[in-house]
Amino acid sequence: xxxxxxxxxxxxxxxxxxxxxxxxxxxxxxxxxxxxxxxxxxxxxxxxxxxxxxxxxxxxxxxxxxxxxxxxxxxxxxxxxxxxxxxxxxxxxxxxxxxxxxxxxxxxxxxxxxxxxxxxxxxxxxxxxxxxxxxxxxxxxxxxxxxxxxxxxxxxxxxxxxxxxxxxxxxxxxxxxxxxxxxxxxxxxxxxxxxxxxxxxxxxxxxxxxxxxxxxxxxxxxxxxxxxxxxxxxxxxxxxxxxxxxxxxxxxxxxxxxxxxxxxxxxxxxxxxxxxxxxxxxxxxxxxxxxxxxxxxxxxxxxxxxxxxxxxxxxxxxxxxxxxxxxxxxxxxxxxxxxxxxxxxxxxxxxxxxxxxxxxxxxxxxxxxxxxxxxxxxxxxxxxxxxxxxxxxxxxxxxxxxxxxxxxxxxxxxxxxxxxxxxxxxxxxxxxxxxxxxxxxxxxxxxxxxxxxxxxxxxxxxxxxxxxxxxxxxxxxxxxxxxxxxxxxxxxxxxxxxxxxxxxx
Numbered sequence: 478x479x480x481x482x483x484x485x486x487x488x489x490x491x492x493x494x495x496x497x498x499x500x501x502x503x504x505x506x507x508x509x510x511x512x513x514x515x516x517x518x519x520x521x522x523x524x525x526x527x528x529x530x531x532x533x534x535x536x537x538x539x540x541x542x543x544x545x546x547x548x549x550x551x552x553x554x555x556x557x558x559x560x561x562x563x564x565x566x567x568x569x570x571x572x573x574x575x576x577x578x579x580x581x582x583x584x585x586x587x588x589x590x591x592x593x594x595x596x597x598x599x600x601x602x603x604x605x606x607x608x609x610x611x612x613x614x615x616x617x618x619x620x621x622x623x624x625x626x627x628x629x630x631x632x633x634x635x636x637x638x639x640x641x642x643x644x645x646x647x648x649x650x651x652x653x654x655x656x657x658x659x660x661x662x663x664x665x666x667x668x669x670x671x672x673x674x675x676x677x678x679x680x681x682x683x684x685x686x687x688x689x690x691x692x693x694x695x696x697x698x699x700x701x702x703x704x705x706x707x708x709x710x711x712x713x714x715x716x717x718x719x720x721x722x723x724x725x726x727x728x729x730x731x732x733x734x735x736x737x738x739x740x741x742x743x744x745x746x747x748x749x750x751x752x753x754x755x756x757x758x759x760x761x762x763x764x765x766x767x768x769x770x771x772x773x774x775x776x777x778x779x780x781x782x783x784x785x786x787x788x789x790x791x792x793x794x795x796x797x798x799x800x801x802x803x804x805x806x807x808x809x810x811x812x813x814x815x816x817x818x819x820x821x822x823x824x825x826x827x828x829x830x831x832x833x834x835x836x837x838x839x840x841x842x843x844x845x846x847x848x849x850x851x852x853x854x855x856x857x858x859x860x861x862x863x864x865x866x867x868x869x870x871x872x873x874x875x876x877x878x879x880x881x882x883x884x885x886x887x888x889x890x891x892x893x894x895x896x897x898x899x900x901x902x903x904x905x906x907x908x909x910x911x912x913x914x915x916x917x918x919x920x921x922x923x924x925x926x927x928x929x930x931x932x933x934x935x936x937x938x939x940x941x942x943x944x945x946x947x948x949x950x951x952x953x954x955x956x957x958x959x960x961x962x963x964x965x966x967x968x969x970x971x972x973x974x975x976x977x978x979x980x981x982x
Contacts (some may be wrong), residue, residue, distance in 0.1 A: 478692055479512065479513075479690075479692065480506065480507055480510040480511070480512025480513070480692050481507075481513045481515065481689065481690050481692045481693075482503040482506055482507050482512065482513070482514060482515065482692065482693050482694075482695055483503065483516070483517050483685075483686070483689065483691055484496075484499060484503050484504075484515070484516055484517070485516075485517040485518070485519045485682065485685075486518070486519065486534055487518075487519045487520065487522065488518060488520055488526055488527060488530035488534070489522070489525040489526065489527055490527050490755070490757070491530070491533055491751040491755035492533060492534050492537050492751065493740075493751060494729065494738075494751065494752065494766075494776075494780060495697060495728070495729045495737075495738065496697075497537065497752055497776075497780060498726070498729065498780040498781075498783060498784070499695065499697055499726060500538070500543060501541075501543065501777060501780055501781060502726060502785070502803070502805075502808070503695045504543050504544075505781070505799050505800055505803035506693065506695060506803060506805060507546075508800035508803075509800055509801065509802075509804070512692070513546045514544070514545060514546050514547075515545070515546065515548055515553070515555075515558070515689060515691075516534070516538070516545045516547070516550070516558065517549075517558045517685060517689070518531060518548075518549055518558060518559045518560065519560050519678060519682070520559060520560055520561045521561060521671075521675045521676055521677065521678065521681050522678075523561065523673070523675070527757075527758065528758060529758075531549075533755060535550055536753060537753050540752065540753065540767055540773050541752065541773045541776065541777055542773055542774075542777070542796055547689075555689045555690075560675075560676075560681050563685070564674055564675055564676075566688070567670065567675070567676040567680055567681055567684055568670070568674070570680070570684050570714070571669055571670040571676065571680065573714070574637070574639070574669070574713055575617075575637065577713060578640065579640055579709075579710075579713035580637050580638065580639055580640060580669060581611075581616050581617045581618050581638055581640055582616060582617040582625060582628075582629070582635045582636075582637060583606070583611075583614065583615070583616040583617075583635060583636050583637070583638045583668075584615045584616060584620075584628055584633055584634070584635050585606075585614050585616070586634070589615070590604075605665040606638065606665050607641065607662075607664065607665045607666055608642075608643045608644075608661070608666070609662075611638075611640075611666060618640075635672060636669075636670060636672055637668070638666040638667065638669065639667050639669050639679075639710070639713075641664050641665075641666055641706075642661055642709075643662070644660065644662050645660070645661045646658055646659070646660050646661075647659050647660075647661060647705040647708060647709060649704050649705065649708050649723070650722070650723070651701075651704070651723050651724060651725055652693075652722055652724040652805045652806070653724050653725060653726070653727075653805065653808050653809075653810055654725060654810055657701070657704065659704075661705070661709075664706065667679055667706055679703060679710070680710075682707065683707050683710040683711065683714075686721060687711070687714070687716050687719065690719075691721045692721050692722065693721050693722050693723075693724065693805075694721045694722070694723050695724045695726065696725060697725065697726050697728070698725050698726060698727055698812075699728075700725060701725045704723060704725075708720070724805050724808070726784055726808060727784045727808070727809055727811055727812045727813055728813070729783055729784070729812070729813055729815050730812040730813060730814045730815060731814075732746060733814075734812075734814045738750060738815050740763060743764070746817060747817075748764075748769075748817040749763070749765050749768075749769050750763075751763055751764070751765050752765055752766050753765035753766070753767050753768070754768040769869070770824070770869030770870055770871040770872075771820070771824050771869070772827045772828065772831075772870075774795065774796065774827045774830075775820075775823040775826070775828075776820075776823075778792075778793065778794050778795075778799075778823050778826075778827065779819070779820050779823040781794060781799050783815065784808055784809050784812075784813040785803065785804075785807055786809065787802055787807065788807055792826075793823075793826050793827070793830075821868045821869075822868075824868055824869060825867065825868045828864065828867050828868070829865065833857045833860045833861045833864065834857055836860045836864055836867075836870060836873065837853065837857045837859075837860045839870035839871065839873055840856050840859070840860055840870075840873040840874065840877065841853070841856055843871070843873060843874040844874075844881065847874075849881050849882070851881060855963075858963060859877050859880045859881075860873065860877070862877075862880075862955040862956070862960075862963065863876040863877045863955055866955075876953075876954075879948065879949045879950060879960070879964075880960070880963060880964060883968070883971065884947075884949060884950025884951075884972065884975075884976075885950075886950060887946060887950050887951070887976065887979075887980055888951040888952065891942075891946050891951055891952045892946065892980055892982075894942075895942040895946050895952070896943055896946060896976075896980050896982060897943070897982070898982050900940070900943050901977055903929075903933065903935060903940060904940075904944065904947065904973055904977060905973070905977065906929065907926055907929065907940060907944060907973070908969065908970045908973040908974065909970075910922075910925050910926055910929055911925075911926070911961060911966055911969045911970065912966045912967075912969070912970050914966075917962065917965075917966060918962055919956065919958035919961065919962040920958070922958050922961050922962060923957075923958040926940070926944075926958075941957055944957060944961075944973070945957050945960075946980075947972050947973045947976035947977075948960055948961070948964070948969060948972050948973070
């Protein structure tokens with residue numbers, strides 16, 4: 478079988494990471510099997526269309542490294558890939574359903590249906606437009622052929638509904654969930670074609686999947702209730718022999734494990750739920766993983782393991798490794814809990830795989846914003862000392878600022894704990910030892926200072942902690958003597974003298 482899969486988002490706003498994961502799983506499956514990954518824009522609901530949403534989707538894919546084989550941006554043999562440009566195709570297929578008896582015209586106005594719903598509610602009932610009620614409503618099943626023709630000729634508004642067969646058990650297969658059975662008596666006659674001349678998702682989805690020769694439909698769990706309708710649409714059109722295989726992915730759950738992850742959860746707990754920063758037409762800004770400092774490789778890795786298990790202890794994957802190992806049979810049925818701390822952990826792990834030079838570019842950006850000019854080789858060396866502490870590249874300045882500027886103040890808690898008056902003469906001597914040591918390297922400097930400490934019967938920790946306070950302004954930082962070597966003898970002497978003169982005991 479030639480694998481052809483599609484991701485078909487609606488441009489109604491920013492792409493949620495749940496949607497990104499769906500796209501990723503489709504992409505991985507296509508690459509694993511040497512297939513085709515298609516991006517199709519499902520914009521039939523023009524009332525919900527949001528300007529900029531299509532560009533956002535494309536930008537997110539580019540950042541993540543998900544390449545599109547066919548779609549509205551790159552073309553392909555099944556152009557157009559934007560559903561709003563395929564209206565004539567859907568209308569001809571909707572008419573085919575009318576002719577075959579699988580569909581019917583419904584002329585009920587929204588006001589009429591609303592009145593029926595309210596009447597049912599007042600009687601403690603729930604109204605559904607289905608096989609038990611359609612015979613009492615205003616549609617081509619109850620009206621005469623002449624009446625239907627007259628209404629159509631007059632341009633009366635109508636929709637086309639699917640006519641579910643009565644009391645039939647629909648048996649369906651899902652790669653992830655196995656056999657699924659649903660009785661048609663529990664289903665309502667969905668609208669397939671709207672009064673605005675455009676199809677609903679259900680109609681357009683099935684027609685496009687068939688015409689674009691989709692082999693596997695991999696989508697979110699929320700579409701599982703629509704599967705009986707889609708399967709019967711394939712039957713109605715006579716396409717059962719070419720019907721794709723279905724796989725419905727588990728939900729991404731809130732951090733506490735209950736309910737679908739939402740933007741509100743991210744806002745409340747302080748993490749993004751969108752790949753890129755998004756500004757709505759109304760000016761509302763939503764955070765993005767890119768702008769929050771996540772690497773695209775880390776986001777890909779994190780999402781891949783939300784619902785998929787490689788069957789090994791391996792957790793860190795490159796996109797290429799995921800393409801080789803991904804398997805739908807190892808996707809879980811149950812929801813996958815999102816863990817913000819685990820997301821940071823993935824980012825940390827992927828940062829450790831980056832070169833010092835790559836990370837140094839981020840630090841250079843921070844320095845430029847502070848009007849600090851530094852030799853690139855020096856920046857690279859600094860990065861090599863602090864990189865293991867990073868969860869995000871934008872944390873570089875916080876971990877490395879003392880390599881570029883002298884401390885102007887000192888942590889009061891550390892001062893009280895580490896800076897003693899009887900140490901000041903020794904700090905002066907240590908500064909002279911640092912200035913005189915050759916070769917000027919961390920190891921030789923540490924050896925000279927240690928010898929002084931031992932000769933004078935001092936504690937190494939007492940001197941080292943006071944020295945770090947003088948050089949850094951606090952108790953943080955990488956190896957002390959790596960700092961001494963990197964900032965240089967002159968800076969060390971100046972900082973020690975500044976500390977002696979300015980720290981109040």
